[in-house]
Amino acid sequence: MKKLQLLIVGNGMVGQRLLEDLSRMPHVYNITVFCEESRAAYDRVHLSSYFSGASADELSLVAPEFFEQNDIRFLREEAVQSIDCLRKTAFGTRGTIIKYDTLVLATGSYPYVPPIPGHDRVGCHVYRTLDDLDAIRRDAANCRTGVVIGGGLLGLEAAKALSDLGLQTHVVEFAPQLMAVQLDQQGGAILRNKITALGVQVHNGKSTQKIIDGDQSRHKLVFADGELEADLILFSAGIRPRDALARDAGLAVGERGGVIVNDYFQTSDPDIYAIGEVALWQNKIFGLVAPGYDMARKLAAHLCQQSGEAFTGADMSTKLKLMGVEVGSIGDAQARSPGARTCVYEDGVKGVYKKLIVSDDCKTLLGAVLVGDTSDYDSLLQYMLNALPLPESPSSLILPSLEGKPMLGVDALPGTAQICSCNNVSKAGLCQAITSGCTTIGALKKETRAASTCGGCASLVKQVLESELKRQGIAVNDHICEHFACTRQGLYHLVRINKIRTFDELLQQHGKGHGCEICKPAAASIFASCWNDFVLDPKLVGLQDTNDNFLANLQKDGSYSVVPRIPGGEITPQKLEVLAKVAQQYDLYTKITGGQRIDLFGARVDQLPMIWRDLVDAGFESGHAYGKALRTVKSCVGSSWCRYGVQDSVGMAIYVEERYRGLRSPHKLKMAVSGCTRECAEAQSKDVGIIATEKGWNLYVCGNGGMRPRHAELFASDLDDATLIRYIDRFLMFYIATADRLQRTSVWRDNMVGGLSYLQDVVINDSLGLASELEAQMQSLVDTYVCEWKRTIEDPEALKRFRPFVNDDLPDEQIVYVRERGQKRPPRAEEKALASIEHEELV
Amino acid sequence: MLILERSTNTTWHDVCAMDDIIVGTGVAARLNGEQLAVFNTGSGVFAIGNFDPFSGANVLARGLLGDIAGVLVVASPVYKQHFCLKTGQCLEDPEISVPAYETRICDQSKRIQIRVDSV
Numbered sequence: 001m002k003k004l005q006l007l008i009v010g011n012g013m014v015g016q017r018l019l020e021d022l023s024r025m026p027h028v029y030n031i032t033v034f035c036e037e038s039r040a041a042y043d044r045v046h047l048s049s050y051f052s053g054a055s056a057d058e059l060s061l062v063a064p065e066f067f068e069q070n071d072i073r074f075l076r077e078e079a080v081q082s083i084d085c086l087r088k089t090a091f092g093t094r095g096t097i098i099k100y101d102t103l104v105l106a107t108g109s110y111p112y113v114p115p116i117p118g119h120d121r122v123g124c125h126v127y128r129t130l131d132d133l134d135a136i137r138r139d140a141a142n143c144r145t146g147v148v149i150g151g152g153l154l155g156l157e158a159a160k161a162l163s164d165l166g167l168q169t170h171v172v173e174f175a176p177q178l179m180a181v182q183l184d185q186q187g188g189a190i191l192r193n194k195i196t197a198l199g200v201q202v203h204n205g206k207s208t209q210k211i212i213d214g215d216q217s218r219h220k221l222v223f224a225d226g227e228l229e230a231d232l233i234l235f236s237a238g239i240r241p242r243d244a245l246a247r248d249a250g251l252a253v254g255e256r257g258g259v260i261v262n263d264y265f266q267t268s269d270p271d272i273y274a275i276g277e278v279a280l281w282q283n284k285i286f287g288l289v290a291p292g293y294d295m296a297r298k299l300a301a302h303l304c305q306q307s308g309e310a311f312t313g314a315d316m317s318t319k320l321k322l323m324g325v326e327v328g329s330i331g332d333a334q335a336r337s338p339g340a341r342t343c344v345y346e347d348g349v350k351g352v353y354k355k356l357i358v359s360d361d362c363k364t365l366l367g368a369v370l371v372g373d374t375s376d377y378d379s380l381l382q383y384m385l386n387a388l389p390l391p392e393s394p395s396s397l398i399l400p401s402l403e404g405k406p407m408l409g410v411d412a413l414p415g416t417a418q419i420c421s422c423n424n425v426s427k428a429g430l431c432q433a434i435t436s437g438c439t440t441i442g443a444l445k446k447e448t449r450a451a452s453t454c455g456g457c458a459s460l461v462k463q464v465l466e467s468e469l470k471r472q473g474i475a476v477n478d479h480i481c482e483h484f485a486c487t488r489q490g491l492y493h494l495v496r497i498n499k500i501r502t503f504d505e506l507l508q509q510h511g512k513g514h515g516c517e518i519c520k521p522a523a524a525s526i527f528a529s530c531w532n533d534f535v536l537d538p539k540l541v542g543l544q545d546t547n548d549n550f551l552a553n554l555q556k557d558g559s560y561s562v563v564p565r566i567p568g569g570e571i572t573p574q575k576l577e578v579l580a581k582v583a584q585q586y587d588l589y590t591k592i593t594g595g596q597r598i599d600l601f602g603a604r605v606d607q608l609p610m611i612w613r614d615l616v617d618a619g620f621e622s623g624h625a626y627g628k629a630l631r632t633v634k635s636c637v638g639s640s641w642c643r644y645g646v647q648d649s650v651g652m653a654i655y656v657e658e659r660y661r662g663l664r665s666p667h668k669l670k671m672a673v674s675g676c677t678r679e680c681a682e683a684q685s686k687d688v689g690i691i692a693t694e695k696g697w698n699l700y701v702c703g704n705g706g707m708r709p710r711h712a713e714l715f716a717s718d719l720d721d722a723t724l725i726r727y728i729d730r731f732l733m734f735y736i737a738t739a740d741r742l743q744r745t746s747v748w749r750d751n752m753v754g755g756l757s758y759l760q761d762v763v764i765n766d767s768l769g770l771a772s773e774l775e776a777q778m779q780s781l782v783d784t785y786v787c788e789w790k791r792t793i794e795d796p797e798a799l800k801r802f803r804p805f806v807n808d809d810l811p812d813e814q815i816v817y818v819r820e821r822g823q824k825r826p827p828r829a830e831e832k833a834l835a836s837i838e839h840e841e842l843v
Numbered sequence: 844m845l846i847l848e849r850s851t852n853t854t855w856h857d858v859c860a861m862d863d864i865i866v867g868t869g870v871a872a873r874l875n876g877e878q879l880a881v882f883n884t885g886s887g888v889f890a891i892g893n894f895d896p897f898s899g900a901n902v903l904a905r906g907l908l909g910d911i912a913g914v915l916v917v918a919s920p921v922y923k924q925h926f927c928l929k930t931g932q933c934l935e936d937p938e939i940s941v942p943a944y945e946t947r948i949c950d951q952s953k954r955i956q957i958r959v960d961s962v
Contacts, residue, residue: 542868
C-alpha cells in the first residue's frame with residue numbers, strides 16, 4: 001500500500017506526544033516533523049527547574065534514537081514558512097519543500113507582550129523556551145533586581161526562576177489579585193501573603209504605562225499610580241495561539257486568535273488538523289498540557305482510523321506548587337454557575353484557605369479553591385469529575401483532618417473515573433495493568449504513565465493499587481517473612497521505639513517460630529542502624545548474613561575476599577606496599593574494584609584474622625564491602641591538582657566516607673564526590689552524589705548504576721559543607737527508617753508517594769518535624785563507630801569462630817587453586833574433575 | 844580422636860564442647876575424614892554434612908539457621924537453598940540431600956557427641 005505523507009508542524013510537548021502515540025499504532029504514514037527550536041521536545045511544565053539545576057537533557061521528552069527508530073524525518077531548527085493548501089505543499093524556512101496528504105499544526109502558543117512603549121528594550125525577556133531561559137540566565141548575571149509582568153500561573157513560575165537566579169524579585173499584576181483565572185479574590189490574597197513572605201514583592205492592580213531608563217536600575221516601569229525600577233523585565237502576560245501560518249494559508253481562525261477545529265481537530269481545510277494551544281475548540285483554547293495530550297491521543301487514533309472518539313473538552317483543574325506554596329483550582333472556582341453556593345475554611349495563621357463551590361441543592365461539587373494545603377485536591381477532583389454525591393455536610397471535606405473526616409474511598413469511584421488527567425489514565429486502566437502484573441507503584445507508573453507527568457495523582461494511584469491488590473486477593477502480603485507479620489519499616493519502628501536489642505526479644509514480643517535467613521539479617525541490620533552494637537556479639541552473630549557473618553565476602557569456593565577501606569580512593573605508596581605484602585604472603589588474587597579500592601581474594605576463613613591483623617597494624621580498617629552498609633565514596637582528584645576543579649573533592653570524599661563508614665542500611669550505599677561539573681567521579685550514578693559548584697556543593701540523591709541504572713536527581717544546590725552534611729544525615733536516616741528490606745534508594749524513591757518534592761520537604765523543610773531526631777540518630781552512629789576487624793582480632797571469644805574445624809586446626813584441603821595470568825583462581829568444574837582423578841590415582 | 848563407645852557398627856564420637864558453638868550458629872567439624880556441620884539452635888544440637896551440593900564448597904556450617912513452616916533448616920550461605928537439620932533433605936529439590944547424623948549431649952550437658960555408622 002502506498003504510504004501517505006503526514007507532516008507535523010511543531011515539536012512541543014503535544015506534537016511529540018502525537019508522534020509517540022502514532023508510533024505505538026500500526027499506521028500508513030511517512031512522517032516529517034518541523035521543529036523550529038534547536039532542541040527536540042522538552043518538558044515546559046517543569047521549565048523553572050532548569051534554573052534549579054536540571055539540565056536540558058534531563059528536561060528532554062524524546063528518548064534517544066526515537067526519530068531514527070520510528071523512521072521519522074526530523075527537521076531541526078526549521079519552521080514552516082507557508083502552506084499552500086491547494087497544492088498541499090509546505091515550505092520550510094530553510095528551503096525544504098514537503099508535499100503532504102495530511103498536515104497537523106502543533107505550533108503551540110507564544111507569550112503575549114503588551115505593546116507598552118519600551119517593551120522591546122534590551123533586558124526585556126519572555127519565558128517560554130530553553131533559549132529564553134538561557135538568555136535570562138546570561139542577562140541575570142549582571143542584574144540585581146527583576147520584575148515579572150503578569151501574576152498568573154506562569155508569571156509566578158517565572159518569578160520563582162528569577163528568585164532562584166538570586167535576583168530580588170517583583171511581580172506586577174494588572175488584576176487586583178494573583179492567579180485571577182484559577183483563584184477567587186480571597187485565595188489570591190492568601191497566596192500573595194505567602195509569596196511576599198518568601199521575599200517576592202507583589203504589586204496588584206498596576207497597569208504599566210511605559211518602560212523607560214531607570215535612575216538606579218536599567219529600567220523604570222511607570223504605572224498609572226507610581227513607578228518601579230528593575231534591571232531585568234520578564235513578560236508573562238498570558239499566551240496567544242501561534243496561528244499566523246494558518247491565517248496566511250486561509251484557514252478559519254477565531255476572533256481572538258486560534259485555529260478553529262471541530263470535534264476531530266479538523267480545521268476549515270479537512271486535510272489540515274490542529275491540536276494543542278493553537279487549536280480553538282468551541283471558542284476555547286486549552287492552555288494546559290493534559291488537554292493537549294488528550295487531543296494528541298484522540299487525533300492519533302483518528303488518523304489511524306482506529307476510533308471516532310470525539311473531543312469533548314477538558315477539565316482545567318490544576319494543582320501545583322508555586323514557590324513552595326500549594327495551590328489547587330478545581331472546576332468552577334469563581335462560582336459562576338447559577339445558584340452555586342460556597343463554603344469556606346480559612347486559617348489565617350497557617351495561611352490555609354479552602355473554598356468549595358457546590359450546586360444549589362448541595363448534592364454535587366462544582367468547584368474548589370485551595371491555597372496553602374492541597375491535600376484534599378485529589379478527592380475533591382473526583383467528587384467533581386464523577387458527580388459523586390456529597391456528604392451531608394460538605395464542609396467536612398475541607399476541615400482540618402480530625403477524626404471522622406469522610407474519606408473518599410477509591411472503591412467509590414467508577415471504573416471510568418479519570419485518575420491521571422495528564423495521561424488520561426482511568427481507574428479501570430490502572431486496574432487492568434495491576435491485574436497484568438504491575439504490583440508496585442514503579443511498575444504501574446511505567447506501564448500506564450499515570451503520575452509520571454505532573455505527579456499530582458500519585459497518592460490516588462497508590463490507593464487504587466492497594467485497594468485493587470486487596471480486592472483481587474493478589475497476595476500483597478507485605479510481611480517480611482512467615483515469622484513477623486509486619487514490614488521491615490514496621491520492624492524498624494518496633495525495635496527503635498521499644499529499644500529492642502536482641503532477636504530473641506523481638507521474636508518473643510512480636511514474632512513466631514525460629515526466624516529465618518530473611519528476617520534475621522533484616523533484624524541484624526536494624527539493630528545495627530539503631531544501636532550499633534558489635535555485629536559478632538554472641539547475641540547477634542547468628543543473625544548475620546553470609547558476608548557479615550565473617551566480615552568478608554564469601555566467594556564461590558567457600559573462601560573470602562577482603563577489602564580494606566581506602567577513603568576517597570586516596571592511598572600512600574607505603575600503604576600500597578602493605579597491601580602488596582599481605583597479598584603476596586597469603587597468595588591472594590588482587591583486583592582493583594570499581595569503587596577505587598583493592599580487593600584481595602582467596603583467603604580461607606582461618607586466614608582472615610591474620611590478614612586483618614597485618615592490615616590493621618598498618619593503619620587500615622574494614623571497608624565494609626561485606627555489609628549492607630556504606631561501601632565507598634568515590635572521588636575525582638578535585639581542585640588540589642585538576643585544572644578545572646573548583647572544590648577539594650578528595651577532602652570532602654574522605655570526610656564523608658569517614659563520617660558514614662560502617663553505617664548499616666536496608667541495602668548497600670554508594671556515594672561519590674566530583675570536584676566540578678565535568679563529573680569525573682560519576683556521582684550521578686550513586687545513592688548520594690556530591691558535585692562541586694563555584695559556591696559550594698550540589699547534592700544529588702537516589703541514583704543507581706548496575707542492573708537498573710538511574711540518574712540521581714538534584715536535591716539541593718550550592719550548599720555549604722555543614723548544610724550538605726546535615727541534609728545527607730537526614731536523608732540517610734529517613735531512608736533507613738522507611739525503606740523496604742534490600743531496597744536501594746533508587747527504588748525507594750520510585751515508590752515514594754509525593755516523589756522528590758516530598759523528600760525535599762521532609763529533609764530540607766522538615767515537614768515531618770523529624771530533622772533533629774534524624775540528625776541525632778546519625779550522630780550517635782557516628783560516635784559509636786568501631787572498626788569491626790580490629791574489634792574482632794582483639795576478642796579471643798570472637799576469634800574462636802574462625803578456626804577451620806572445631807576439632808581440628810588443619811585447613812580445608814578441598815580449597816585448591818589453579819594459576820592464570822600470574823595469579824591464582826578457583827578451578828573450573830572440568831579442571832576440578834581432572835584434579836580429583838589425579839588425586840585418586842595418587843592415593 | 845576419642846572414641847567413646849563402639850558396638851558392632853555404630854560409633855559415637857566426641858566432637859566439641861557445648862561452649863564451642865554459640866547458640867544460633869554452627870561450626871565445621873572433621874570426623875573420619877568427612878566434614879560435618881554441627882549446629883546449636885538453642886533448642887537442640889544437629890549435625891549434617893558440611894558440603895553444599897549446589898556450590899560444591901564446604902560451607903553449610905556457616906549458613907543461617909531458622910525454620911520454614913516449622914521445619915528446622917539451615918540456609919546455604921552461597922545460593923541460599925534450605926536443608927532440613929534433622930534429615931539433611933533439601934527443601935527446594937527433593938532429589939538432593941546431604942547426610943544427617945545423630946547427636947547427643949553428654950557429660951552433664953558439656954560435650955557434644957555424634958554417631959557415625961560404619962559401612
